[in-house]
Amino acid sequence: MSSQPPSAALPPSPYGTLRASVRWLALCALLAAPARAVQYPGFLPMVTDSMAVFTIPESLQPLYLQRMQEPTFGTAIMRITGDAGDDVGTLGPAWSTIVRHVYSKQQPWNANSLLLSLSNAGLHPNPLILNGQTYQPRYEPCSAYDHYDWRWHPDINHRNEQINVNRDGTELSWWDVETCTKTRSWTLPIVADYGIGMGEGNVSNGGRYVAIANQSQMVVVDMDPQAPNAPPYPHIRIGPVFTFAPCSLDVTRPDSGRISHVSISPSGKYLTVKYRGLPLAGFSSCDTLCDMRRVYEVDSSLTIKVHNMASSSARCGSFAARPNGWIFPLKHADLALDPFDNNEDVVIGGRACPGSKLGRVVKVRLRDGLVTALSNPTNEPPYNHGSARAIQRPGWFYVTYSRDPQYQGFRFWGEVVAYKMDGSGEVQRFGHYHSTQSFFESEAQAVPSPDGKRVLIASDWLDHCGERCGVLGQVGTYVLDARENALVDVPVLQEPTELRLSSPQPNPTRDGLVLRVALPTGRPAALELFDVTGRRLAIRNVGLMGAGEHVVDLDEQNTLPAGVYLVTLTDGRHAKSTKAVVLR
Numbered sequence: 001m002s003s004q005p006p007s008a009a010l011p012p013s014p015y016g017t018l019r020a021s022v023r024w025l026a027l028c029a030l031l032a033a034p035a036r037a038v039q040y041p042g043f044l045p046m047v048t049d050s051m052a053v054f055t056i057p058e059s060l061q062p063l064y065l066q067r068m069q070e071p072t073f074g075t076a077i078m079r080i081t082g083d084a085g086d087d088v089g090t091l092g093p094a095w096s097t098i099v100r101h102v103y104s105k106q107q108p109w110n111a112n113s114l115l116l117s118l119s120n121a122g123l124h125p126n127p128l129i130l131n132g133q134t135y136q137p138r139y140e141p142c143s144a145y146d147h148y149d150w151r152w153h154p155d156i157n158h159r160n161e162q163i164n165v166n167r168d169g170t171e172l173s174w175w176d177v178e179t180c181t182k183t184r185s186w187t188l189p190i191v192a193d194y195g196i197g198m199g200e201g202n203v204s205n206g207g208r209y210v211a212i213a214n215q216s217q218m219v220v221v222d223m224d225p226q227a228p229n230a231p232p233y234p235h236i237r238i239g240p241v242f243t244f245a246p247c248s249l250d251v252t253r254p255d256s257g258r259i260s261h262v263s264i265s266p267s268g269k270y271l272t273v274k275y276r277g278l279p280l281a282g283f284s285s286c287d288t289l290c291d292m293r294r295v296y297e298v299d300s301s302l303t304i305k306v307h308n309m310a311s312s313s314a315r316c317g318s319f320a321a322r323p324n325g326w327i328f329p330l331k332h333a334d335l336a337l338d339p340f341d342n343n344e345d346v347v348i349g350g351r352a353c354p355g356s357k358l359g360r361v362v363k364v365r366l367r368d369g370l371v372t373a374l375s376n377p378t379n380e381p382p383y384n385h386g387s388a389r390a391i392q393r394p395g396w397f398y399v400t401y402s403r404d405p406q407y408q409g410f411r412f413w414g415e416v417v418a419y420k421m422d423g424s425g426e427v428q429r430f431g432h433y434h435s436t437q438s439f440f441e442s443e444a445q446a447v448p449s450p451d452g453k454r455v456l457i458a459s460d461w462l463d464h465c466g467e468r469c470g471v472l473g474q475v476g477t478y479v480l481d482a483r484e485n486a487l488v489d490v491p492v493l494q495e496p497t498e499l500r501l502s503s504p505q506p507n508p509t510r511d512g513l514v515l516r517v518a519l520p521t522g523r524p525a526a527l528e529l530f531d532v533t534g535r536r537l538a539i540r541n542v543g544l545m546g547a548g549e550h551v552v553d554l555d556e557q558n559t560l561p562a563g564v565y566l567v568t569l570t571d572g573r574h575a576k577s578t579k580a581v582v583l584r
Contacts, residue, residue, distance in 0.1 A: 040428070043453060043482050047073045047429040050376065053411045056403065056432050058466035060551055062478065063505045063514070065135060067490045070431040076486035077431060079461075080135035081118065081476040083511050089137035092125040097474045099128075100458035104385040104400065104445040105200055105334045108456055110152045111159040113449055115139075115177070116456075117152070118477055121441075129177060135479070142180035146171075149195020154391060154450075155207040163203055163210065163223070165195040172212065172221060184233060189241055190217045194261070200274075201263035205337065205391055209268035209298075218242050218262050218271065220302045229300065239302025249277045249289045250318075257289060264298070265345035266337045266391070270307060270366045271296040272347055274333075291329040291352035292319065295366050313369030316353035327369045329353055330362060336388035339395045340422040341365065348374070348397045348421070350383035361386070361399055361419055374419045375399075381407035384437070385445045390452030395421045396428075398455060400446040403437060403463060414463070416446040416455050416480060431480040435459035441475045455480040468514070468551045496520045496549060501527075501569040501576035508581035513555035515578070517569055522546045525571040529554050529580075532564055543571070555582070 039045060057071045062079040070077045081099040082088065088095055098121040101108040109116050109132050116132040125140035127147060141147055146166040153161040153174065160178045165171070169192040174184040192212045196203070203210045208224045222229065222237040230237045249257035260276040273296065277289025297307040306325040319326045333349025345366040351358050351373075359375030360383040374397065382402040390396055396418045403414030416433060420426040433444035435458065444457040457478050461470035470476065496518035504515050519525055525543035530536050538554055554567070562584040569576045 042451075042484055043428075044075060044484055044486060046075075046482060048427060049429075050425050050427045051378070051411060053379070053409060054413075054415075055408070056414045056434070056464040058464050059432070059434060060466050060468040061434075061461040061470050066505060067481075067486070069487060069490050070480065073429050073431050074487075075431050076481040076490055078135070078479050078481065079476055080116075080130065080479055084471070084474050086510060088120070088125060088128065091128065091137045091140045092120075092123070094123050096121045096123040096126070097471075098122075098441045100441060100475055100477050101445070101447060101456050103200065104332070104387040104398075104447045105202065105389065106447070107152055107154075107202075107389040107450065108447060109449050111154055111156040111450060113451065115152075115160065117150075117162075139177060142175065142177060144182075145175050145177075145180065147175075149192075149199055150175075151196060151203055153207045154203065154205055158207060163196070163207070165192050165212065169193045169195070169214070172210070172223075174223075184223065186221055186223070186236060186238065188212055188219075188221075189238060190214055190219055197263040198259065198261040200261035202335065202389075204264055204268040205266040206268075209264050211262050211264040211271050213259065213262040215259050216244055218244075218273075218304065220264065220268075220271070220298050220304065222302060237302070239298070239304065242296075242304040247275060249275060249292060257292075263335055265335050265366060267343070267345050269298060270345050271298060271304060272335065272366070285354070291331045293327050293329060293333075293347065293364075294325040295327055295369075296325065307366070309369040314371040315369070316356070327364050327366075328362065328371045330364065332383070332385045334386055334388040334397070336391075336397065336421070337394055338363070338365070338421055343394075346421070348388060349386050361397070363397075363421060363423070372423045374421065374423060374425070376425055379410050381410040381413050384443065387445075387447045390448040390450060392450040393448075393452030396448075396452050397421055398430075398446055398448045398452075400433070400444045400457075403433070403435070416444070416457060418448070418452065428482070430455050430482060432464070433457045433459050433478075434461050434463045434465060435475075436462050446480075453481070453483045455482075466551075468553075496547070499525070499569060499571055499574045499576055501567065501578055503578050504567070504580045508583045510583050511558060512553045513560065513565075513567075513580055513582065514551060514553050515567060515580075516549060516551050517542055518549045519543065519545065519547050519571070521571075523571055525569065527552055527554070528568045528570075530566045530568070532566075537565075542569070 062068045064082045067076045067078045082095040084097040114132045116130045120126040120128045129139035148167040150162040150164040161174045172186040219241045220239040225237040246254040247257045248254045257275045257277040260274040273294045275292045279286045295307045309323045311323045329352040330349030331352045333347050337343045338346045348363045351362045358373040359377045361375035363372045385400040387398045398418050401412040414432045416430040418428040437443045442460040446457050500518035502516040527540040527542045529538040565580045
C-alpha cells in the first residue's frame, strides 16, 4: 500500500486539470489502517476489513426459498424466485425466465418492508408483489392501475401506496396496491415520456416532492402541500415548467448532448440532471460528457433555476472552469442525505473523471460541489452500480463491484459492499453475487432494504457455481441477509464424519430430483433410485466425488414419471434412505 495519498490532480491532458478542492483529511483517512471488525446493532457479525482480498468461492445455486450461509462473508443468502415455468404460488401460471427488481436506485421493498415488488418479465402476474419477509407471492397487479414508472411511497403512513406516472406520461398518481384504490392524482403540465425523473429519479425522502421531466422540460410537483405554502391535497400545487437551454456540452456544438435522467434531492431543495453526451469534436472518447451532472435549485414557489457552484469546486476536463451548476462527474449515482455533514444533500456514485487518482466511489455535496472519495483506489476493481435506498439507515451507500475475470486478485471482486459516507473507508462486506453480468438483466445491481440489513441482487448464478448452477439466459432474484437472526436453523457446512443423505429439495419436486450427499471418505459409494415395486431405475457412483458434501440430480432430463420413489445411499458398510415424490 502506497504511503502517498491519492491525488485529486489530473496529469496534463487535453481535458484540463481537476481543481484541488478535495479535502486532504478525507483522503488521508482512506489510507489509515484497514477497518476493524465492528458489531453493528441488529446485524450479524460482518466482515469489515476493507483491504482483505477474497476469491469468489464455488458456491451452489441456492434452492428456492432455502437459506444458505454465504461461504465467505457469513451472511445468509436465499433465492426468492422460483424456477422458470413453475407456478407462482396461487397467483399465476409461471415464473418468467427473467425475474428481478427494477434497478439499483429503485427501492423494491415498501416503507415497512412487508411488501416487495418484482418484475416477472413477459408473463402474468407482472409486476408481482411478494411478502417482504417470507417472500411468498402475495398480490397480482390491480386491473385498473396503469402501472408504468413507479416508486413505493417512503412514508410509513402511506406504506402500501405506489407513486406512479402512467404509460402516456400524462398523469401522476398514488395507488394503494392492497385495496387497488387510486388515492391521489395530478394531471401533468408536460408529457413525462420516461416517467419519474425520466425513469431513474426518486421522490424526496418524505414522499412530498417529485421531479417530472422529458428531453426539453422539467417540473416539480408538491404531492403533499403544507402550510404556509398551500392548503393540503386535494389542492394541486405544481411549479412552473422549466425549459432547458442548449446544454452546451461542447462549446463548438452547443446543442450536443441529451438528457439522461433527472432527480429531486432527498430534501427537495435541489435537482440533479444527468446528461447523455457526445465525444468532443476531434476526440473518440466522450471526455466527461457521458457522465456530466448539473445541479439546479428549487425555491419555495417550486421555481427551478441553475445552482451556481464556487469557482474552486472540483470539476473535470473541459468543465473544470464552468461553475454554473456543473459538478464532478459520476456514473450510476444515487442521492442521499449525509448525516455526517448536517444532513446536506449529496450525490454518490462511480468516479468518472479520466486520469483521476481518487478511489472509485465518490461523494459530491450539492450545495457547493465539494468532493470526497469514499473508497481507497489501492487494488480496487471497477464500480458497477450504487444505491442509497437504505433511507432508514442514513449514512451508508451500497456498491456493486465488477466481477470481470481480469480483476481477479483485487479486493471487492464480484462483491456487494456497503460504505460509510463519512469518508473513513469503513465498510460492511455482504457477499458475492455469482452472476456473469453478461447481459443487462443479469447485472446484480444490488439495492438494500430500507433498514440496510438485507440486499437484493439479480443473478444468473453461472459464475463460480460448482455442481449446481443456474440456467443460461435465466435470471432470478436473491437476498443477502445480514440481520442478526438470519442464520437461525441454517446448517453450517462442516466436513462430514458419517454417511448422510438429505431429503430431496424441494420435495415434492417438478423439476429434477436434487439430493445432497455427505461422504466421510473417498471409498466407493452408490446412490440408487427405486420405484415403489423395488425396481432399480438409476445408479450413480458418487464415491468418485471424494470425501465431502455433494449435490446430485438423479433426474436431470426431467423424464421420471409422477410417483413415489425411494433413494438409497450406501458405501458397503452403511446405508441411508429417503423418499422422493415427483409431480408432473
